[in-house]
Amino acid sequence: MPHRFENAEEWAKRFDDPERDTWQKPDEVVKALALPEDAKVADIGAGTGYFAVRLARAVPRGRVYGVDIEPDMARYLGERAKRENLGNLEPVLGGAEDPRLPELVDVAIIVDTYHHFGDRAGYMRRVHESLRPGGRVVIIDYRKESPRGPPAEHKLPPEQVRGELESVGFRQVGTHDFLPDQYFLVFERG
Structure with a gap:
């Protein structure tokens, strides 16, 4: 699903709208990740930093890489990290095929973000290579029946996501069901 996300300041009004917290439940998501304080985390498709800033606060002795393919999003995230005094949050200009x-x-x-990837298997192979042994990848995306998110034809069922990740060497190790509009799948690098 190709889509451009230029003009970060405009997108921030939507992505960082406090109303989003009611259904995205960011604090519960971060808590469910059970991250050690020194974890190294990649927020792929970080956009304006909705999750990246929360992750950076959760790992004060760690590092968070906010990956986005839009140069303006990476710029915005870098400025936000400085503004919010998050020295452990680093923007990364990723590529369409590689988080870099x-x-x-x-x-x-x-x-x-997963539904936006063109070559999902190729991209997830690169993510697999970017994880430490035993590292995890978490996919949170919209359920088909959700009124939020992209049009239904662009939404991927969790079974398809599971199959795609298993095909590149991940194995599912968990799921959470507290999000009203999304699935929350946890995989481990095999």
């Missing part, structure tokens, strides 16, 4: 992470990470989280 500067080091191996413990966890990669992909929220509301």
